[in-house]
Amino acid sequence: MATSIRLAPEIEKRLDSLAAETGRTKAYYLRQIIEQGIEEVEDYYLAANTQERIRKGLEKTHSADTVRKNLGLDD
Incomplete structure (x- = not known):
């Protein structure tokens, strides 16, 4: 199921950095965040x-x- 959300610019920047540094997609991390939370x-x-x-x-x-x-339980 495709879902669209708006992220605050600072959150999107952090997500972009994480994805770039690790070679994983932003979608991967968003799924992880949702599943864990x-x-x-x-x-x-x-x-x-x-x-x-x-x-x-x-x-x-x-x-x-x-x-x-x-x-x-009072006995």
């Missing part, structure tokens, strides 16, 4: 989304005391 980005934005749903009362929450009691 996607999990962190998913974690952050999905957690932020859940937090917003909790704030709006759209997610059910449970107190630590209730969870411990229901799991039999």
Whole structure:
């Protein structure tokens, strides 16, 4: 799938330098950056989304005391 993005000039310059120095393509490094960073980005934005749903009362929450009691951890 082809995707197009705009990079800040200083980032593009760094990417150009890296590609030139190593003989690899800019696309190679962009794939590496995305593959190595996607999990962190998913974690952050999905957690932020859940937090917003909790704030709006759209997610059910449970107190630590209730969870411990229901799991039999208070014994």
